[in-house]
Amino acid sequence: MSAVLRPLDASATQEVAAVDLGSNSFHLLVARTNGADVQVIDRLREPVRLAAGLDADKRLQPEAAQRALACLQRFGQRLRGIPPERVRAVGTNTMRKLRQSRDFHAAAEAALGHEIEVIAGLEEARLVYGGVTHGLGRERPRRLVIDIGGGSTELIIGRGVRPRLMESVSLGCVVHTQRFFDDGEITPARFKRARLAARVELEFLERAYRKAGWDVVIGSSGTVRGIWRVILGQRWSDQHITRDGLERTVELVLTRRRIEDIDFADLREDRRPVFVGGLAVLAGIFDSLGIETMETSERALREGVVYDLLGRLSNRDVRDAAVAAMAERYGVDRRHASALSRTAERILDQVARSWALDGKLARQFLGWAAQLHEVGLAITHNGYQKHSHYILRNSDLQGFSLTDQRVLAALVRLHRGRFALEVLDELPTIWVEPVKRMAMILRLAYLLHRSRTPDLKPPLRVSANRRGYELEFTQKRWLEQHPLTQADLEREAEYLDRAQFRLRLLP
Incomplete structure (x- = not known):
């Protein structure tokens, strides 16, 4: 976890x-x-x-x-x-x-x-943009940031510190070198094909990016910086990567017949085996977007x-904003979601120690799941938890790792109906038991608020054990006065029993 x-x-x-x-x-x-x-x-x-x-x-x-x-x-x-x-x-x-x-x-x-x-690729793009633009201020605010890695290229247009367009494309110095120069031979025809292939890969975004426009282009990471060092070393530019300097670098590379012949003094030794593929990618990007000049940055994803x-450590977690934006996009009933979240937290406080749950982490995920459990209602009510799972599993949620996103999707899928244990199969082993326990908490909170009664505060006491939990209502005859909840809890006991868990209602 x-x-x-x-x-x-x-x-x-x-x-x-x-x-x-x-x-x-x-x-x-x-x-x-x-x-x-x-x-x-x-x-x-x-x-x-x-x-x-x-x-x-x-x-x-x-x-x-x-x-x-x-x-x-x-x-x-x-x-x-x-x-x-x-x-x-x-x-x-x-x-x-x-x-x-x-x-x-x-x-x-x-x-x-x-x-x-x-x-995910778009999360990588967001982090790259944040690393490159942090502290640059708001002068010339429209920035196109391009990061060419070993397996993918991220292209981001943003204003100030805020990204507006983000894409992650399957272009990288390692994979492009393997694809077009796998035997180490460099020829003009091969380089032309590699350059054109990069442009074809970018064709789908070319129109949108050109329309959005930018004031400055910034390239980051080792591929771009390696090309920049060669250009500066040859004195073809005194500061930036220019189109002229890039074309001269292409011509220089083509004078070498094989990858092992690339011996430029200003290029790091470990960059030489993948330099030609990265150069073809950058040339294709310049062609696709009509770039004439590119600044470079030492900062990238890690920053x-x-x-x-x-x-996150300062309580400014971008994931909270991503969840709120999705809830708004899908028209989630915020009042109901908040009530569900509060009850889930009350239950968590009572069972966290017995179930060895990390209280703060579980509170985060239960809160996000409560906010988003009904996004699938935008498709249909029948089996909406399955639609919610699909939406969360396949959306781009800023700040979430793929594992975080799968955990959240699993919780939402499990919040009602059959306890579908098969959704846990794609989770890392360390997450399986915590997700089971959190799902049981969310399911109980969901059943208690199914009537959507305003300001409902169920008077419950929960005690947990290895196999499940016991539930007691501290207000006399409360359960009798809520027959739908009683019927739902009896049905829930059957669902959990099939999954080898136990819910026991105390008198």
Whole structure:
């Protein structure tokens, strides 16, 4: 389960850390916070090339897994002593693509010593934009941020610190090099095909992005910075990546017949094997969007993860805003959702210790589930919990990792009707029991508020045990006066019994 987030002490100096498990390189950033100031105190980077380790069936080859785990063990040593709630590790494109990933994911978390969140492409784009634009102010506010990674490229247009358009595209320096230059040979025809393929991949967004417009283009991450260093080293530009400098770099690369012949002095050794693929991607982006000049930034995803983590630690969790926006979009009955949430919290307070639930974390997820459990009503009432599950499982929810989103979707699916244990199959093992317990809490709160009686405060006492819970109403004859609730609870006892849980009503 995710670490509990305890608010930062604004008066104290504290360390926070971000780990970025990219498709080409793994990064670790450690920063020191003191009030509003954030100072980077350590960086580690290793060219793991995770994407290059995938076979045709998207399974990770043993050599690549070994490289990754060895790197994470080294990162884990650096992270010792930093409380887990101040560390956030995220996996990106290749981690998203991995098949049969549970064993590797578990081994990676054990090596690092921290939970690893696999994030969706649009969440990666949001974090990249936040990392690049943090502290830039509002001058020339319309920014196009482009981040070319090993397996994906994120393109974001935003105004100030707020992203407006976000896309994550399957273009990256590793996968593009593998696709067009897999045998190491470089020819003008191959490069032309690779460049055109990048533009074709971007065709679906070209019109919308050109229409939105921008004042400045900023490129981030190693691919862009590597090309920029070559251009500056050749003195084809004194500051930025220009179209002329980019075209000259293409011509320079084409004078090398093979990848191992790329020997530019200003290019890092570990960048050379994937340089030609990344160059073709950037050239295709320039062609697609008509870019003439691009600034570069040292900051990228890892900085965005740090700033986002600091927001959570300061009770400015972007996930709360994402849930509220979805509730509004689907016309959720806010008053009913709030009543459900309050009762769920009351039940949680009574059973958290017996069920070994993390109170703060469970309160977060129960609150989000209460707000969103009825989004499926926008489709139909019959079996709406299934529609709610589908919507939450497949929507882009800012701030949520893929696991967070699946946990939330599972809770919503389980809040009524048959206790469908099969929805737990896609969750990490560590989440299965907590989700079962939280679902039982949410189900009980839902039944107690099914009548939608305004200001209802059920006078209940709940005691939990390993198999289930016992329920007692402390107000005499309350249950007799609410026959629908009594019938629902009797039916709920049958549902839970089929799932090998027990609900017992005390007289």
